[in-house]
Amino acid sequence: MVQAKGLEGVIATTSSVSSIIDDVLTYRGYNVDDLTDYAQFEEVIYLLWFNKLPTSQQLADFKSELIENAYLPNEVLDIIKNLSKENAHPMSILMNGVSALAIYDEEANQMTESANYRKALRLQGKLVSIVAAYSRISEEKEPLRPKEDLSFAANFLYMMSGRIPDEISEKAFNKALILHADHELNASTFTARVCVATLSDMYSGVTAALGALKGPLHGGANERVMKMLVDIGDITQVEHCLHRAFENKEKIMGFGHRVYKTGDPRAKHLREMSKQLAKVTGEEKWYYMSLAIEKIVTKEKGLLPNVDFYSASVYHSLGIQPDLFTPIFAISRVSGWIAHILEQYENNRLIRPRAEYVGLKNQTYIPVHERDESKDVIA
Structure with a gap:
């Protein structure tokens, strides 16, 4: 059995979402350098999900849909408020918030293409609102709703600080979102694909990915x-x-x-x-x-x-507290997670690798009363 520590160099699946070839990162075949220099983050989300860049009208409609789906159920806001009082790590709050969203989504367990697209919009929009709401609540301020005339990047900075960002800040954050959107089969993306390969729902896949992202060797x-x-x-x-x-x-x-x-x-x-x-x-x-x-x-x-x-x-x-760095990574990377989740659903096979056993062999069972009496047996 071939073994590679940490699965290094192992090809676990095929994907058309992103690639790293000769140290060049691409999303759907587009060099990330070009996307970072010229694109809006909303264009990149659309590209990752639909395998093409949007027209002007498609982009305008897509932006509107993202804002429409950014509003949080009051029950989820209550969860954020209660967990914030417990001084929970914001990544733990984000995981709880995303998991709770499934409870209030009637389509959570529906697996049609149209239902999955609507869930994708909800997740992409609502993750931003959860992180921004936590930021406001932790400073004893009321959460803010997004503005329809602001970009994805500008809206987050506004919802966090209460101020419309300057052009340089908006541009910088837009670039950061694009750069973090996807990265081939990284740890959190692989986790998401393993989860949904069981035909679990999209919320479960994103929650699982958040757990992987939290670690200091990845998003932390x-x-x-x-x-x-x-x-x-x-x-x-x-x-x-x-x-x-x-x-x-x-x-x-x-x-x-x-x-x-x-x-x-x-x-x-x-x-x-x-x-x-x-x-x-x-x-x-x-x-x-x-x-x-x-x-x-x-x-x-x-x-x-x-x-x-x-x-x-x-x-x-940009005035962002360090404990929000990883959640902000997540509001970008969820675009890539969703693209991979949708790809996994399209051509699914349960992901079930093997492990090379290196433990003890040929052990003989000893009844418990004999173990208690034996001084040679280590508990």
Whole structure:
């Protein structure tokens, strides 16, 4: 039996959603660099779900549908409020919120193509509202509804802060959403596909994916990057703190990637956004600290920054608290999860790999009273 630790290099399925070939990331065949530079996030969602870019009318209709489906049931808002009082991690709140949405969706268990599309709209729209609502509630403010004349990116920033974002902030967040939308068969996407391959519903698939995304080796990495920056505190301390971390064999979050060999192509966009936002906000130290960290880690460890590294300073510059970094990752990545879930439904086969057994063999059962009497048997 062939075994690969962490399934590294194993081809587990076929997909037409996204690809990583020669360190180039594409969505439905479109280079992510072009999409990041020119597209709106709503166009990318449409592309991932329908395998084509929308016309102007299709895009306008799609935007309206997303806003129409952004409103949360009062029962779900109550769950967010109650869990916020318990100081639960926002990713746990998001998982509970998404799971609860299924209870209030009459089509949750319907598997027709049209029902799945409507559920996709609800999930994409309502995840934004859950995260923004949590942000407001945690600051003892009332949640806000989206504005029909704002983009997806601008609406989230508005629903979180209560202020219409400036053009640079909206553009930066739009780019961040596009860059995080999909990434082939990553851990959370694979989790979603395994879940729905049992013919479980879309809400279950997204909830399962959120559980995988929460981990610090996946979506939680950018939160850990910001913690590292805050702990270092000043650019004059970067070299000392990094060398101490190297000596203690600590993992430097936001560097390296199992798939990319010449560097994560998304990192350069986030680096530039971090630079631009730093100038606008006047908090340039986080950008320059990040540059200094990148220089040292690349030189001494041969590791290049991945998408998580500069997204930390980008989100911080947008006024987003670190505990919201991973939930914000989710409001983007759910677009890719849904595309993969729909693809899994189209040509489904239960995902059931095997494991190579490496445990004890030829054991003999000993009755419990004999085990109690024996001093040689370890409980």
